[in-house]
Amino acid sequence: MTIDAECDSEPDGAMVEWIAIDSSTTPPTETSTGNTTCLYPGSPAPEPPNGGEVAEPAVVITLEDFQSQPIIAAAVISEPNNFGLLGGHNNFWADVEEQEFAFETLGDQVRIRAWPVAYDWNYGDGTTRTTQTAGNAVPESDWLLVETPTSHAYGETGDYNLVLTTRFNGDYSVNGGPWIPIAGQAAVQSDPHLISIWRSDNRLVDGTCAENPSAWGC
Numbered sequence: 001m002t003i004d005a006e007c008d009s010e011p012d013g014a015m016v017e018w019i020a021i022d023s024s025t026t027p028p029t030e031t032s033t034g035n036t037t038c039l040y041p042g043s044p045a046p047e048p049p050n051g052g053e054v055a056e057p058a059v060v061i062t063l064e065d066f067q068s069q070p071i072i073a074a075a076v077i078s079e080p081n082n083f084g085l086l087g088g089h090n091n092f093w094a095d096v097e098e099q100e101f102a103f104e105t106l107g108d109q110v111r112i113r114a115w116p117v118a119y120d121w122n123y124g125d126g127t128t129r130t131t132q133t134a135g136n137a138v139p140e141s142d143w144l145l146v147e148t149p150t151s152h153a154y155g156e157t158g159d160y161n162l163v164l165t166t167r168f169n170g171d172y173s174v175n176g177g178p179w180i181p182i183a184g185q186a187a188v189q190s191d192p193h194l195i196s197i198w199r200s201d202n203r204l205v206d207g208t209c210a211e212n213p214s215a216w217g218c
Contacts, residue, residue: 007038014039014178016050041113041171041179059108061172063184069101070112071186074134074166076193079143086199088144089151093135094119094190096166111173114186118167123152124160124195154197161192 007013018035021028048054074096084090098115121129135150154160154179166189170182210217 007040008038009038010043012041012179014180018052020052039178041181043181045180059105059110059172059174061110061112061170061182063182063186064180066112066114066168066184067186069112069114069186070189071099071168072096073188073190074116074119074164076162076164076190077137078136078162078193078195079140082144082194083196083198084154085144086155086157086197087135087153088148089146089153090144090195090197091135091138091146091151092121092162092164092193092195093137093148093150093167094164095135103114104184109175112170112182113172113179114168114170116166117169117185120150120165120167121150122163122165123154124162124192125154125156127152157197157199159194159196162195163192164190166190 014183015036016039018033018037019032020033022031033049037046039045045054074094077093077095078084079091085169094116096116098113100114101112103110116134118133119131119134123129129150129152131149133149135148138146140149165187167185167187169185171179171210173179173181203216205217207215209215214218
């Protein structure tokens with residue numbers, strides 16, 4: 001039973017009161033114990049007082065249930081847009097947010113939260129990497145020059161399909177009760193992101209493209 005009190009040592013804490021359930025009666029009876037504790041999202045459930053056992057919740061959300069939710073995959077962004085240079089630090093990052101879902105099952109109202117915690121990058125050239133960061137945009141002047149945790153240098157020119165799998169942690173709440181962590185992570189794959197890797201050539205030219213529109217590079 002959630003009560004009005006402060007639990008602020010971690011974000012989104014809730015003070016709850018332990019209730020003793022006597023299942024030998026029909027229907028089962030509930031009695032206040034006077035014992036309270038703080039619950040925090042993603043943290044293990046505390047031990048009940050006086051040697052009691054935690055009653056199984058009316059609804060249990062499994063990893064399969066979690067994975068079946070319509071979690072929106074991360075959008076993969078590359079800079080510059082969909083092309084890069086051979087040997088350069090081609091920067092990629094994932095655009096993804098925490099998500100929440102609500103539904104009813106057997107008369108119980110269930111809410112599920114999902115938030116990204118890890119990113120499995122497959123750059124399409126046989127190179128893979130796992131990061132705990134989604135990456136970020138860089139100033140235009142730093143494109144291809146600055147290495148980031150999610151950038152990649154290709155060794156050959158060509159077109160590559162980068163595939164990103166985002167792993168989500170989650171928890172759930174039944175009928176407005178405390179948030180209960182879900183065991184395991186949901187893996188959500190983004191659509192392949194096409195990246196074309198070019199090479200650059202340097203040549204000396206005489207005059208401008210306005211003077212000679214057919215010149216090399218014009």
